[in-house]
Amino acid sequence: MIRIENINKSFDGVEVLSGINHEFSPGKTNLVIGRSGSGKTVLLKILVGLMQPSEGKVWYEKIDFSTLDKKEVRALRMEVGMLFQGSALFDSLTVEQNIRFPLDMFTNWTTKEKLDRVNYCLERVNLTGVNKKYPSETSGGMQKRVGIARAIVLNPKYLFCDEPNSGLDPKTALLIDELIQDITYENQITTIVNTHDMNSVMEIGDNVMLLSGGKVAWTGTKEDVIASDNAVLQDFIFASPFLKRLRVAALEQQQNPQQQK
Amino acid sequence: MKFNFFYHFGRYVYMMAQALARPEKFSMYWKETIRQMEAISVGSVIIVVLISIFIGAVSALQFCYQLDGQLIPMYYVGYIVRDLAIIESAPTITCLVLAGKVGSNIAAEIGGMRQKEHIDAMEIMGVNTAAYLVTPKVIAAIFVIPLLVTIAAFVGIIGGYLASVPAGYLTDMEYMRGLRAYFEPYNVFIMYVKSVVFAFMITSISAFFGYYVTGGSIELGKASTNAVVIGNIFILAGDYFIALILT
Numbered sequence: 001m002i003r004i005e006n007i008n009k010s011f012d013g014v015e016v017l018s019g020i021n022h023e024f025s026p027g028k029t030n031l032v033i034g035r036s037g038s039g040k041t042v043l044l045k046i047l048v049g050l051m052q053p054s055e056g057k058v059w060y061e062k063i064d065f066s067t068l069d070k071k072e073v074r075a076l077r078m079e080v081g082m083l084f085q086g087s088a089l090f091d092s093l094t095v096e097q098n099i100r101f102p103l104d105m106f107t108n109w110t111t112k113e114k115l116d117r118v119n120y121c122l123e124r125v126n127l128t129g130v131n132k133k134y135p136s137e138t139s140g141g142m143q144k145r146v147g148i149a150r151a152i153v154l155n156p157k158y159l160f161c162d163e164p165n166s167g168l169d170p171k172t173a174l175l176i177d178e179l180i181q182d183i184t185y186e187n188q189i190t191t192i193v194n195t196h197d198m199n200s201v202m203e204i205g206d207n208v209m210l211l212s213g214g215k216v217a218w219t220g221t222k223e224d225v226i227a228s229d230n231a232v233l234q235d236f237i238f239a240s241p242f243l244k245r246l247r248v249a250a251l252e253q254q255q256n257p258q259q260q261k
Numbered sequence: 262m263k264f265n266f267f268y269h270f271g272r273y274v275y276m277m278a279q280a281l282a283r284p285e286k287f288s289m290y291w292k293e294t295i296r297q298m299e300a301i302s303v304g305s306v307i308i309v310v311l312i313s314i315f316i317g318a319v320s321a322l323q324f325c326y327q328l329d330g331q332l333i334p335m336y337y338v339g340y341i342v343r344d345l346a347i348i349e350s351a352p353t354i355t356c357l358v359l360a361g362k363v364g365s366n367i368a369a370e371i372g373g374m375r376q377k378e379h380i381d382a383m384e385i386m387g388v389n390t391a392a393y394l395v396t397p398k399v400i401a402a403i404f405v406i407p408l409l410v411t412i413a414a415f416v417g418i419i420g421g422y423l424a425s426v427p428a429g430y431l432t433d434m435e436y437m438r439g440l441r442a443y444f445e446p447y448n449v450f451i452m453y454v455k456s457v458v459f460a461f462m463i464t465s466i467s468a469f470f471g472y473y474v475t476g477g478s479i480e481l482g483k484a485s486t487n488a489v490v491i492g493n494i495f496i497l498a499g500d501y502f503i504a505l506i507l508t
Contacts, residue, residue: 077387088382
């Protein structure tokens with residue numbers, strides 16, 4: 001579980017996040033959604049400690065992140081995996097070396113044990129036979145999957161995903177979403193996904209937090225999204241006229257299930 | 262834009278303090294150090310040899326011209342070329358060139374990693390990025406650059422020979438006599454002190470500019486340029502202070 005308390009963040013006097021309180025549950029995919037510039041990435045960076053909040057606290061279980069020294073932060077980060085928007089795979093290393101990097105750095109495993117773990121993670125993300133390829137030789141979707149494999153190689157307790165679907169076609173995006181959700185359920189980890197993809201919200205949004213103008217505008221689950229009358233949420237999720245009509249139809253179906261049959 | 266020296270110097274000291282922390286795993290740092298040694302040495306030998314041979318040759322020709330018809334014996338050409346190469350041209354000119362070649366490369370490599378979130382990815386894994394990205398480069402340079410400087414000194418002296426002796430300005434015997442005259446081993450010590458200090462400056466300054474780069478490709482280009490310019494200024498200032506202290 002990760003809990004944030006009254007998080008505020010300003011850059012040169014401009015407030016980006018204001019009074020954010022939330023709890024991210026374990027074993028669930030927790031989505032942070034919002035328009036570009038709403039403060040999602042800043043919040044994610046604060047959560048993983050890449051940025052300090054101007055005010056407020058981040059709790060990992062019962063550990064206050066702000067009280068940790070550098071060594072303790074690094075120890076905690078051994079329990080954290082992160083998928084970056086651009087995958088952030090090291091260009092000079094092969095897929096196998098990329099995934100093996102945390103194992104090489106932090107474990108005393110034998111080469112065979114490391115290779116077995118790498119292959120297991122690659123199989124888990126439905127990628128095989130790409131061990132010796134360089135990131136530049138793989139597609140965007142494959143790079144995301146390699147990114148996920150690297151993020152889970154040390155069995156993290158917390159998984160962060162920043163815009164996992166950006167630049168992917170809808171079908172591949174769905175596969176990545178399902179993968180993230182499956183891994184979350186299997187390992188009962190706390191997963192936080194930053195996204196502005198409404199398909200992700202409706203597919204894997206166990207818990208959803210909507211940020212707007214640096215503030216929490218709405219919280220709920222994917223089931224609550226359609227019925228909610230929150231104007232900011234509806235404006236964000238059902239942005240186009242087509243989606244708005246789709247929502248109306250879905251609401252009518254919910255109200256008159258017999259009529260639809 | 263206002264340049265705040267103390268702000269940047271403070272960040273530099275902070276980064277270097279982080280870089281001196283105990284490595285997470287020695288074998289990974291060792292591997293990276295060897296990789297950097299190869300990158301710095303193999304990639305720089307040809308340019309170092311080319312520059313040194315011409316500097317040695319030009320020095321010899323200039324002194325032949327200056328000493329021609331004077332009372333000073335011509336074998337002094339060999340003596341001057343030798344000491345010039347050992348004390349000044351090999352360590353300083355070579356390191357100025359390396360600040361351009363190696364320094365810009367380091368700044369661009371680390372800066373590119375910052376922009377592509379590779380450094381953030383390592384941080385999230387729990388890696389001390391300042392230590393992993395900076396220390397192997399500094400150690401590799403401290404071992405490899407003195408070797409390159411040694412090569413530069415030898416090649417400079419050979420360049421002086423090739424430019425002056427076959428052209429008939431002085432004889433082979435005179436040049437050799439000059440090379441052996443008034444030799445001070447202490448000058449070689451000064452050469453190595455300079456090369457170690459300059460190696461540290463080149464790598465740490467360029468790593469600093471790369472490590473803290475923000476923005477896009479224009480900022481990365483600026484960081485790379487700054488790494489070279491500031492590196493060169495520090496080398497020249499360092500050259501003056503080392504000369505002041507050691508001579």
